[in-house]
Each structure stands twice: as C-alpha cells, then as structure tokens.
Amino acid sequence: MKTEINQENILEINDLRTSFFVGKNEVKAVDGVTFQVPKGKTLGIVGESGSGKSITSLSILRLIDEPGKIVGGSINFKGEDLTKVSMSRMRQIRGNEISMIFQEPMTSLNPVYTIGQQLREAFKIHQGLGKKEGTKRAIEMLELVGIPSPDKRVNQYPFELSGGMRQRVMIAMALACKPELLIADEPTTALDVTIQAQILELIKELQEEIGMSVIMITHDLGVVAETCDYVAVMYAGNIVEYADVETLFEDPKHPYTVGLLNSLPRHDIEQDELIPIKGNVPAPDEMPTGCRFAPRCPHASEICKTHPELTETKDGNDVRCWIYTPDWDKEEVSVYDK
Amino acid sequence: MTNKLLDVNGLKQYFPIKGGFFGRTVNHVKAVDDISFHINEGETVAIVGESGCGKSTTGRAVLRLDEPTEGSVIFDGQEITALSKSELRNIRSEMQIIFQDPYASLNPRQTVKTILMEAMEIQKIGKSKKERTERVIELMETVGLQRHQMNRYPHEFSGGQRQRIGIARALSVDPKLIIADEAVSALDVSIQAQVLNLMKKLQREMKLTYMFISHDLGVVRHISDRIIVMYLGKIVEMGDTKSIFEKPQHPYTKALLSAIPVPDPKKKSNRIFLRGDVPSPIDPPTGCRFHTRCPFATDLCRTTEPTLERKDKEIDENHEVACHYALDIERGIHKAQYEMHNAREVLDDEDEVIEA
Numbered sequence: 177m178k179t180e181i182n183q184e185n186i187l188e189i190n191d192l193r194t195s196f197f198v199g200k201n202e203v204k205a206v207d208g209v210t211f212q213v214p215k216g217k218t219l220g221i222v223g224e225s226g227s228g229k230s231i232t233s234l235s236i237l238r239l240i241d242e243p244g245k246i247v248g249g250s251i252n253f254k255g256e257d258l259t260k261v262s263m264s265r266m267r268q269i270r271g272n273e274i275s276m277i278f279q280e281p282m283t284s285l286n287p288v289y290t291i292g293q294q295l296r297e298a299f300k301i302h303q304g305l306g307k308k309e310g311t312k313r314a315i316e317m318l319e320l321v322g323i324p325s326p327d328k329r330v331n332q333y334p335f336e337l338s339g340g341m342r343q344r345v346m347i348a349m350a351l352a353c354k355p356e357l358l359i360a361d362e363p364t365t366a367l368d369v370t371i372q373a374q375i376l377e378l379i380k381e382l383q384e385e386i387g388m389s390v391i392m393i394t395h396d397l398g399v400v401a402e403t404c405d406y407v408a409v410m411y412a413g414n415i416v417e418y419a420d421v422e423t424l425f426e427d428p429k430h431p432y433t434v435g436l437l438n439s440l441p442r443h444d445i446e447q448d449e450l451i452p453i454k455g456n457v458p459a460p461d462e463m464p465t466g467c468r469f470a471p472r473c474p475h476a477s478e479i480c481k482t483h484p485e486l487t488e489t490k491d492g493n494d495v496r497c498w499i500y501t502p503d504w505d506k507e508e509v510s511v512y513d514k
Numbered sequence: 515m516t517n518k519l520l521d522v523n524g525l526k527q528y529f530p531i532k533g534g535f536f537g538r539t540v541n542h543v544k545a546v547d548d549i550s551f552h553i554n555e556g557e558t559v560a561i562v563g564e565s566g567c568g569k570s571t572t573g574r575a576v577l578r579l580d581e582p583t584e585g586s587v588i589f590d591g592q593e594i595t596a597l598s599k600s601e602l603r604n605i606r607s608e609m610q611i612i613f614q615d616p617y618a619s620l621n622p623r624q625t626v627k628t629i630l631m632e633a634m635e636i637q638k639i640g641k642s643k644k645e646r647t648e649r650v651i652e653l654m655e656t657v658g659l660q661r662h663q664m665n666r667y668p669h670e671f672s673g674g675q676r677q678r679i680g681i682a683r684a685l686s687v688d689p690k691l692i693i694a695d696e697a698v699s700a701l702d703v704s705i706q707a708q709v710l711n712l713m714k715k716l717q718r719e720m721k722l723t724y725m726f727i728s729h730d731l732g733v734v735r736h737i738s739d740r741i742i743v744m745y746l747g748k749i750v751e752m753g754d755t756k757s758i759f760e761k762p763q764h765p766y767t768k769a770l771l772s773a774i775p776v777p778d779p780k781k782k783s784n785r786i787f788l789r790g791d792v793p794s795p796i797d798p799p800t801g802c803r804f805h806t807r808c809p810f811a812t813d814l815c816r817t818t819e820p821t822l823e824r825k826d827k828e829i830d831e832n833h834e835v836a837c838h839y840a841l842d843i844e845r846g847i848h849k850a851q852y853e854m855h856n857a858r859e860v861l862d863d864e865d866e867v868i869e870a
Contacts, residue, residue, distance in 0.1 A: 224702035224703065224704060224705075225673075225702055338791045339565075339791075340791055341791070368564035368565055368729070368792075369564070369729070369731075369770060369773040369774050370564065370769060370770060370773045370787075370788045371791065372773065372775075373772075373773035373775075373785055373787060374787060374788075376775070377785075377787070395702065395703070396775065397703075397777040398774060398775030398776055398777045399775045400777070401775060401776060401777045401778055401779045402775040402776065402779070403775075421779045422779050422780070425777065425778055425779050425780075426780075435704060436703060436704060437777070438707075439703050439704045439706065439707030439708075440703050440707075440732065440777060441706075441707070441710065441730075441732040441733045441735065441736035441737075442732050442735070442736075442776075442777065443731040443732040443734075443735050443759065443771065443774050444774075444776050444778070444781065446735075446756075447736060449711070450707040450710060450711060450736065451707070452704055452705070452706075452707035452708040452711060453704035453707075453708075454708075456672045456674060456675070456705065457672075457702075
C-alpha cells in the first residue's frame with residue numbers, strides 16, 4: 177500500500193487478524209487488514225454492518241474481549257507494537273496517546289458521576305492532577321468544545337445534557353490529554369444532521385489546533401467525503417479498496433465501492449434510479465473461500481474463486497479485485513449468475 | 515382529476531405530563547400542534563424533520579394509534595376521528611404502517627406465514643385457509659422472498675429481508691395508503707436501495723399511496739413527489755420535491771439541507787450552522803418556533819406566529835412556507851443577524867439559547 181514519502185505515519189497496521197471463537201468455530205471478523213495513518217491526517221474506514229470496521233478500531237486499543245482475540249499481525253504505533261505491549265503500558269496509551277469516541281454518548285458516560293468528575297479522572301490518571309487543578313482543566317476542555325457556561329455544566333450529570341452536548345462532552349474527554357491519535361467510531365450517527373454538522377466541524381477544527389491524526393469510522397459516504405484525507409473501504413473483514421478521498425469518489429475501482437456509490441440516494445442531485453447491490457453480506461460462518469464479494473458481484477468469474485490480494489493500480493487506488501490484475505480474462509462471463 | 519385520499523386539518527396531538535401531588539396533568543408535550551395537509555391518491559408525500567419534530571406522531575395520529583387531541587383526519591371521504599373501534603378496524607385494512615425496526619415489529623415466535631395469515635384473518639381476506647396460503651406465497655414473491663422461506667422465523671432473516679416481511683404484511687390486506695415510518699433508516703445503503711426500489715415498483719403496480727416519514731433527505735428526494743418539512747410540531751415548509759430541494763424558502767429547510775454531508779469531496783457546501791438544540795416541545799418558543807435558532811429572527815418572529823402560505827409567486831404553486839421574511843431573505847432585503855458559517859462562533863454564542 178502506498179503512502180506519502182515525506183510523511184511520517186503515526187500508525188501502521190500490518191496484516192491484522194482478529195477472530196471470535198464460538199465453540200469450535202473461528203469467525204474471522206478482521207482478516208488481514210493493512211493500513212497506515214499519516215501524521216495529522218484523517219483516515220476514513222467505511223463499510224456496512226459486519227464489515228469489521230469497528231472491530232479493527234477496538235483491536236488498535238486492545239479492547240477486544242473474550243471470545244475475541246487478535247490472532248495475528250502487528251499494530252505499530254510510534255515504533256511500539258501494540259499487540260505486544262503489556263496491559264499496564266496499554267492503559268497509559270488509552271485516553272492519553274490514543275483516544276476513542278463512540279457512537280452512543282449516553283452509554284459511554286457514567287450516569288452517576290458529574291461531567292466534571294469524569295473529566296477529572298483522565299487528568300488524575302494520566303497527569304496526576306488534584307481535584308482543584310483537574311476541575312480547572314475540565315472547565316477549559318468544556319470551553320474548548322463549545323459548551324456554554326462550562327463552569328455550571330461541569331457539575332451536571334449526563335442526563336441533564338442533550339445528545340449533541342453529550343457528544344461534545346465525550347469529545348472533551350477524549351481530547352483531555354491531547355492525544356496524538358483520535359479514533360472516532362460513528363461519532364455522529366445517533367445525532368440529527370444539524371447537530372452532526374456542528375460536531376464534525378468541531379472535530380476538524382480541534383484536529384488542526386492540536387495536530388492530531390484521526391481515524392473516522394463510518395457507514396456514511398457523505399461524512400467520509402467531507403472529513404477524510406484517505407479512505408479504506410471494508411467488506412467482510414477485508415479492505416477492498418484504499419485511496420485518497422478524491423480518487424476514491426472520482427474513480428472508484430472495486431465493484432463493491434462502485435455498488436455502494438450507485439445505491440446511495442443523494443440529496444444534492446437528481447437521480448433516476450438507484451442501482452442496488454444484489455443479495456446480502458454473507459454470514460461470517462458462510463464466507464466464500466475466494467473473493468468475499470464475488471457472490472454479489474456483477475463481474476464475478478471463475479478466477480474469483482481464488483482470494484485476490486490488495487494491489488496497487490496505476491490510478492493510485494489499491495484494489496482487492498482480479499479485474500485490475502493481468503490475470504483477468506475479459507471474455508469470460510459471470511459464473512455466479514447461473 | 516386528482517383525488518384527495520387523506521385530508522388532515524388542524525391536527526393537534528398533546529401528550530399529558532403527569533406530576534404533582536395526585537398525579538394530575540401538570541403540562542403537555544405539544545408533539546404536533548395544529549397542522550394541516552393532504553395526500554393525493556397515488557402520490558408519495560414525505561414528512562421530514564429532526565428528532566422530536568412530530569413526524570412520527572403525525573403518522574400515528576393519522577392511523578389513530580394515538581387518539582388525536584384535536585383536528586380532523588379524513589381518509590377516503592370518511593372522518594377517522596369519529597369512527598367507533600370496529601369501524602376503525604375495518605378501515606385500517608386500507609391504511610397500513612411499516613416501522614423502522616423490522617425485528618421489533620415482528621413476533622419472534624411466529625413464522626412468517628403465521629404473521630402474514632394473521633392480518634388476513636382479522637381483515638377476513640380470502641375465503642379459505644388454502645386461499646390465504648396461496649396469497650402468502652404470492653406476497654412472498656412480490657416482495658422478493660422465496661416461497662419456502664415462509665415457514666421460517668424472523669430471526670432467520672437479515673435486516674433487509676425482515677423489512678420485506680414488514681412490507682408483505684402491510685400489503686397482505688390490500689391497503690390504499692402505506693405509512694412508512696423510517697422504514698429504510700436502519701438498513702445498510704446497499705440493502706436500503708433494494709427496499710426503496712421495491713417500494714417504488716409496488717407503488718407503480720398496485721397504485722399505492724405513501725406517506726413516507728424520514729429524517730434522511732437523500733432517501734426522501736429519491737422517493738417522494740411532495741415534501742412536508744416539520745419543526746417542533748409545526749409545518750414550516752411544504753412543496754413539490756424539486757422545488758423544496760432547489761428553492762428552499764424557510765431558513766430551517768436551508769440549514770437542514772446545507773447540513774447534510776455531500777458524498778462528493780469536490781463539492782464543498784456553504785454550510786449554515788444553527789445555534790444550539792431544538793427547544794423543548796413542552797414549552798415551545800412563542801411566535802415562530804424556530805426563532806431561537808434562526809439567524810434571521812427579529813422581534814416580529816419572537817411575538818407573531820407566521821402562517822403557512824405561498825410567498826413567492828414565481829415558485830411552484832404548491833410551495834408554501836411559514837416565515838415572515840421568506841421573501842425578503844430571498845431578495846436580499848433582510849439580512850442574517852449574525853455570522854452563520856463558523857461552527858465555533860455559533861457554539862460560543864449559544865449560551866442564551868440554552869439558558870432560556
């Protein structure tokens with residue numbers, strides 16, 4: 177996979193594999209994911225339910241619980257392999273060097289503690305600040321994320337805030353220790369569009385101020401187009417396409433990416449008809465052995481029964497599809513249609 | 515000659531808040547507050563708006579799933595609000611609803627066949643069991659499921675397939691009007707497109723009328739003929755789809771449209787940021803309900819409620835808007851009272867709104 181030559185990467189993931197063990201079965205939720213996050217940039221991971229995008233992000237922070245396990249690959253964060261570091265080192269990293277915000281702000285905030293108490297915790301653990309100093313910093317953080325009258329809000333409980341406000345508190349909490357990498361897992365999916373616009377803009381502005389890198393996990397191609405520099409499209413545990421954001425939207429290569437864009441109803445232009453992708457995502461225990469998209473792909477042929485590798489194309493996209501390899505036979509018709 | 519299938523007039527839906535010493539009604543949530551609209555036969559009308567605007571409540575009130583507080587709902591010439599329970603049951607076969615979460619709205623202990631048969635038995639459709647079974651098979655095929663799947667349980671289906679079952683159930687009683695309440699919102703885009711295309715196809719073939727409730731303006735632009743934009747229990751704008759998207763008149767509609775991320779990195783929208791959050795429907799703002807968040811608001815907006823009417827004579831005749839300044843804003847006579855293209859400034863300025 178191609179990266180900018182002069183740019184330093186804050187995170188490099190290589191062949192990451194995370195599986196869930198149910199009885200005797202191994203469900204490969206993330207199966208050989210490789211990508212880099214350049215410093216100060218935003219990488220979008222886009223995919224539908226079950227594509228493995230959230231599991232990838234949880235793996236980075238080693239937040240995978242039994243029966244799940246990282247079974248292979250490396251996660252290189254500033255020269256350290258996060259799959260190998262001790263749990264106590266991991267605790268130093270979480271919330272301090274790498275932070276995460278989740279979709280549902282209400283379930284991620286503790287309902288019985290005030291906003292201030294929860295923000296102070298981070299300062300206490302990572303910076304050893306006392307109550308007075310911690311509260312002062314908490315108020316500063318709330319102000320930073322645009323919460324009005326932060327000195328009053330700091331003593332309130334999560335239920336007293338609206339959804340948008342809570343997500344801003346989550347962002348304040350995630351940014352409390354000025355992390356170098358922020359993982360945002362569907363940060364605006366539960367919010368109304370006008371509030372979403374505020375939150376996305378806020379993340380963008382804060383990113384520029386702090387200079388952090390962001391991994392934006394989303395199913396929304398609009399959010400990707402507006403916030404990301406690079407995009408990885410995931411399908412069934414694999415990255416099927418990786419490109420910079422302009423290339424991806426202008427010249428999508430993988431049939432799945434093309435299918436996604438064709439099935440998207442747009443508000444900004446008039447469309448005649450949506451062209452859906454046929455069928456459903458295969459169940460994890462019924463994964464095809466070859467290309468995982470083949471059963472739904474309009475171009476699938478005999479060769480697709482073998483698993484394709486992610487290969488670079490001349491246009492700058494990395495694509496996991498036989499069509500873009502010399503082995504592709506144009507004349508052959510789809511075998512999956514019969 | 516277009517025929518009004520549904521005519522809603524002055525609909526109000528207040529929900530009481532119990533409290534105080536003896537559990538008396540202390541206040542009301544004014545979920546829908548005096549709205550009027552109609553839907554023509556064979557048309558798709560979308561009701562859009564953000565959480566709490568009253569769009570779902572409107573759908574439920576039309577079906578009388580909640581008893582409307584005030585107003586009239588005339589369906590196919592019959593006043594719904596005046597019907598008795600049994601009359602209502604009869605007419606419900608003509609108006610069906612599809613919900614957002616197909617799993618929560620299907621009984622997990624019944625097979626698809628039982629689910630589909632039940633509705634037909636209640637509505638006395640089909641003379642015999644055999645006839646009904648045949649109809650189940652026909653319905654399964656209509657919505658793109660296979661006939662052998664009818665003996666399966668809902669958990670054996672994927673989200674998109676479950677939504678197809680929901681559609682099949684709605685169709686089983688031969689309705690005229692289908693209310694789709696966020697029917698495709700929980701689905702992944704690739705599946706969502708399948709279901710949307712199915713709904714369009716069914717409409718063409720069966721001459722269905724849709725009331726399509728959604729927060730997703732992309733979906734709405736694709737499926738609807740006309741759009742009703744709601745904010746805090748009121749209709750703020752109403753018009754033909756093309757006209758609403760291309761010439762939005764109300765500042766709220768404009769902000770809403772500008773807030774949607776565009777799936778094209780080259781198109782940078784000139785975003786209008788709104789201050790704060792939607793106020794509480796228990797004690798909605800006086801005058802125009804949008805004034806607390808509107809960059810154009812003046813004292814007039816704070817005191818006098820605007821009426822929904824056609825303002826700009828040059829735009830489509832169906833296009834109505836409830837804003838005192840819609841025309842003046844259009845002509846550049848009335849300017850915004852503050853900068854609205856900077857997120858942080860808007861956020862900093864939010865204090866008064868929240869405190870109020």
